[in-house]
Amino acid sequence: MNDKIPIEKKVLSENDRLAAEIRDRLTKKLIVSLNLVSSPGSGKTSLLERTLETLNSRLNMALIAGDVQTENDAMRLIRAGGKIVRPLITGGACHLDAKMVTRTLDELDLTDVDILFIENVGNLVCPSSYDLGEDMKVVLISTTEGDDKPLKYPAMFRRSSALIINKIDLLGLSDFDLDRVKKNAWSINAGLKTFEISCRTGAGLEAWYNWLTHLVAQKKETGAKIR
């Protein structure tokens, strides 16, 4: 597969160019942008549903729901109160890329939007390589997935700025250890901010909401890419 490498490099650098354009476009509008990544079923859509229900009256949120197939997630987000929602179906591809996001952003009215959530395809490997022009990647893991995931999928945890540990209501039903998963994640990326939540019970979500609100305020104040 050596003959694939030069092409992949070319594709990635074209992706980086488009991602820089997206970043520039969102920064000019003072929009915070988060790229949500995780395994399938870790709770990206559930987290966005909860976030819409709680913050919809305070923040103007735009949401892109990426998936290999189906518009199910986009429908769920609309039902949860999302006003600016677009599905982004890859039709088989294992990750979103900047070109797809550019096309989808072209269809959205971004006037007065405070924050853009890009829900990536459920995949802990491939989306780590594609910059979508976001301020940060936020990686989710659920307590039913095993606490060794940061060690087994290091690129994703290295390139994320925040780690959300979801389904803490199911702690104790497996040998998942909260301290161990954080230790494993910090051994890959010492700067990872962590949240421990349950989208089902609502536990821990207040800290997440506060952080989002803080990011929006910070962006409006400084206009800079947030880290």
Next chain:
Amino acid sequence: MNDKIPIEKKVLSENDRLAAEIRDRLTKKLIVSLNLVSSPGSGKTSLLERTLETLNSRLNMALIAGDVQTENDAMRLIRAGGKIVRPLITGGACHLDAKMVTRTLDELDLTDVDILFIENVGNLVCPSSYDLGEDMKVVLISTTEGDDKPLKYPAMFRRSSALIINKIDLLGLSDFDLDRVKKNAWSINAGLKTFEISCRTGAGLEAWYNWLTHLVAQKKETGAKIR
């Protein structure tokens, strides 16, 4: 990304050639081969641990434990009694391919092996495209992942021969519906054989063990690729 397509086709057809060689090699030795695929954390390694504990005295099993990083899974399988175990670290790649499997098989003594398990990288998208020379793909899903996964990742469910629904001890703790996931899976692939199990409690595993034993007997009798 159009310029990537011809290369990808070439890589795939080279993969198919190598996969056919693997299939031929395993068939000559009358070895049943299963390619286990799933999201990260669905329980592929746990299932193999359980299978080793129960069938190790009856079947001669070889196991290849694929991962992006770490030999953790291979170590777990050795601790569970695996005698012919090799880690296969992709070093970043999102799936196993036939070339990697060929190299790993070269390191294994396959004399008198009844069944080969290839544990793929945890990823519901990319591994679906790569034939590893296996008799069948077996896809796992856990009840904590959501019952819409077959619709969102159709290629994997279409190309698998069996579906293992794991973590049934956690049913009722989410809105996962056993009938709905099977209906969704069968809408993609009506021929999918299903197992409902819990690696934690052991529920439902007897049917899985019986099936494996049956496959091994069938292979020895007919010598053919099993479907």
